[in-house]
Amino acid sequence: MPVFAYLLLLLMLQVWQPLHAATTVDALARQYFPQADSVSPFEGDPLAAAVYRQGKLLGYLLRTTDIAPIPAYSGEPITLLVGLDSAGIISGLEVTRHSEPILVVGVSEQDLRHYVDQYRGVSVQKQVKIGGAPREGYVTIDGISGASITAMVMNATVMKAVKKVAESRGIPLSGDSGMLVPATAAVAQADAEVAANAPAWWFGSSSEPFWVSVWRERVWQIAVLSCALAVLTVILLFQDWLARRPRLLRVVRTGFLLFTFCFIGWYALAQLSVIHVLTFINALLHQFSWESFLVDPLIFILWGFVALTLLLWGRGVYCGWLCPFGALQELIHQLAQRLGIREYRFPDVVHERLTALKYVIFVALFGLSLQSIGYAAKAAEVEPFKTVIVMHFIRDGLFLWYAAGLLLLAIFNRKFFCKYLCPLGAALAIPAPLRIFDWLRRRKECGRPCQICAIQCEVQAIRPTGEINPNECHYCLDCQVTYWDDHHCPPLSEKRIRREKSRAALELINK
Template sequence: MRVSGPGRPGGMAVLFAVLALALAALVPAAGAGELDRAGIARQFPPPLVVGEKDDALPVWPILKQQAGSYEVFAYAFESIDFAPIPGFGGTPPDLLIALAPDGNFRDVKVLSHREPVFLEGLGPEPLFAFVEQYAGLSARQPIRVGRPNARAAGASAQTTVDGIAMATASTRTINQSILASALAVARGKLGFGAANVGLSVEAKPDLFEPLGFDALLSRGWVRRLTVTRGEAARAFRGTGVEEGGEGAPGEAVVDLYVALLDVPSIGRNLLGAARHAALMHELGPGNHAVMVLSAGPADAAENPLGETFVLGSVPERVSVSQGGLVVNARDMAVERRGAGLGEGLPAGDWTILRIDSAAGFDPSAPWTLTDRIVRERGQILSEKIARDFSVETTLPGDLFARVAAQEGPDWTESWRARLPALAGIAGMLALLVPVLARRRGLVADARRFPAFRLAFLALTVGFVGYGAQAQLSIVTLMGLVRAVFRTHDFAFLLYDPPSLVLWAFVLASLVLWGRGTFCGWLCPFGAMQELVAWLARPLRIRQVAVPPRLDRPLRAVKYAVLAGLLAATAAGWPAADAMAEVEPFKTAITLSFLRSWPFVAYAVGLLALNLFVYKGFCRYLCPLGAGLALAGRLRVLDWIPRRAECGTPCQLCKVRCRYGAIAPDGRIDYPECFQCMECVTIIQDPGQCVPQVVARRHAKRIVPRPVPTR
């Protein structure tokens, strides 16, 4: 496809410059939003009052007036002040979070972010809807980002928020920012302990002591909550519903026994060994079971486990709390008939409540069981009046062991969720490597190999790019530089498993074969360019060959771009992210061209360029390719076969190489080689390879042999 003549490469350079300038002007300057008092007041309008900013932590108390005085409604803060977790391209999102004094999120709002998927692709609405899910959740427990519609599919609504397709990494960053900053504020302002974070407290399973019911009661391991008619009447005094039913004031209307069953010395003694073992099996590790037995009058309205009790529900009238926060405890709906509870237990209705390990419940710390008595006042428009009665349980710490949380940190889930993508990529690599390694195999088949290559490139665009979203990008290299120089946190690498696997493969192939394996086969944007270039022939467009005197300096441009980007990143220059837009991958692959028009024009322009200048972006501009080319100098194999005649006199491969990666003397310029295998195909084809054609004419066989490089 080489055409003699100068072409118009100068015009191309001008085009690049114009596009780059347009981009630089387009991307707004980064800046962390710092709300002042007026800004906070706009978010929390009257009747809420913005209190004085805390003088130790950047937290604004939001107050509301209550009977002439003020109550704390929420603590408001910006996530960026406590947990600046880098998002896409390293810029942390900033969220305005309102945390209620009980540790629940009142509200989460997005103040600023640079996540391209929400700036351009999906638009901001899904992000706003995403953060709205936090209102009402507790900062005490870990919250995970599930799949889209995870909650509807049965994931716990207390510990899961629905994820957003195409925005996995961004939503994780937002989630982490919210949780980490809320925890920091909760510890500073609400007195949260660190005990419940990342650590679970479980009963020692082998510690057992046979104890009777009375011994358990006297030790306080089983607690009793009794409310007499007189006590209830006193609690309801002045409400008009002091009297509930008839009977002596000293008669108990509520008589509850409360026991934490997952402690063997309690549960096994109460339930018997077999029943306890079955319960523990059903409960699962890390979770807790609280039994409440109502030994009071079964038909009394005060019996919380009477007729109104709903099996399998979170009970309305008994609740478990710890540190002032209610813990989610749900009836396990254990089969009640023939219950055969252990010896000596009083008769009565009972429930076993399950507390999930994610609830952050610490059984070694004091916890409270609260019974609520509800009475109705009035006949027609009846009004419910409730009074609470509590009993606290404090179990000895040596019954429990502190163990690391069962579930791994957040990134393992992203690996599990991306397994299909990982398998697909692994399959593609398993297909590609033997083909490239066996020079006399498919590569030597001048008819079938180009078809294989086209098919593989289509797969790279469709699956690696759009399917698995595993377009490697200079942004990762910039993230590494930022981690080395600034944040020292490399965890961001783990959140995108397909890319990480591809990176590992690319690094290995760099050492063996050089940059070409990635640039020529696995880069989705590169593959897209090649597919566009392939259209040139049916469209009868003559591609331009860049003359060497222009080609050489243009090749150097990509190294300058790389150096500029990495230097700007290392220096912490905010414009670095904007500069990374020189790479159109985000526009073309991540956002599938759903972006504002200058970005789309730039990406489409670079693709259309291939009709005239073959892979101009890859060869002259791509900073990632430049980085890989530099690292590719570590390559150990000169794997492209050469003959003594290559270069002198034969120039066939040099002329046919569309990358200009073969020197006139026949040597391969590996940093510029894209491993397209065309020259390998030629050299294996006795009908194409000129020295072999000549040799055959002379009826003489010549074996290709490697030539040592200098």
């Protein structure tokens, strides 16, 4: 464990450093304008910092949130520090602050780097459009796969901000066609373009909201997920019937876990994260809008389902059936068991204490999110979801080792990450005691003296005294299989033996 804690600490430090290093204005000024020897403070209207070499103006640095703070997916604007030279050419661009969950759990650093690098060399006289066929007067750039809305917001923010700075500082905004466009008209044109490309909810427009078109675009994925959730609901409603058919339950559960990992996880990238929880709380505390959550339909549907099942069944429905990383750990462990690899479990007293760790991590992330959702998003890399599910292991250094280490641990200790470290699991466990029903059956002999279910439970959620701890249960239904099995459950087995004996005695008498 100390080695693991050390690895965790290193990981936190690694995600911490770039955030601070990259945000220093001086460093970026020198990066965007290599000849620069001085930078003025941010001043003027709109705010911008002038960059000089020996008193000669080279260009400006601007923070997009000072000029065009367009709310993005998280409901908060993304801050980019942009370099604009005196000829109106973008000389550099860096995302210095954001609260976008998708940039943390859904987009690789390389993809984000590739996206922002496309703005270098773009003239303020041009319009930039994302994807599609080339158009005269426009520079076409690639979007960000899986984060099209965030890319659109960044494009609108950057182009609007640079045009406003250019207009105010006398940088020509006329096109290179020779046709003179008045500066104000160019800014108005930029505004019009932003308005045309932007989700309606940015401006309170009465036209069709942007999220509706996203839902339409992903209709078949929505249909597949909805069918899967309907199947899962049927499984949960008929859990007793299934638990009495262990072979069928094993096939159904393994099949569902494979679906969860392959479709929900690797294909649709719909891995829920603690960052969604923190963003939601943040939105409740500041400016809440349903539209910003509706822009990712699969995540929205999953959260809706999780909220409902939390009330009825507790956290286990998500952790035991719908979490792609949880499913992968479980599948790996099942395979290891088939290969005869021995499982190692911590003694109950150690296990109970270790389960508290995930709550500590969640509370730390929550505290951090109150200060800055951006920092919390970085620290949430304690979840290996981005590395394993979203980036398909194409990641370097410590992130890869960390994720691989957790999967290795899952071979020997079932769902190690879920039991002890997952902040999302902790966030889901906190409201678990509020659930309305207790659907998992217990006998009075459970725990006193029988320990069979407690030993079988994949996440050690059954206390030695026999009660199921709803905060830890992953709803695998293994204990329910034993509950109905008159060959494994001792009280039931006794009844069966008594029944068989009396039947045999009756048969003897009747002979």
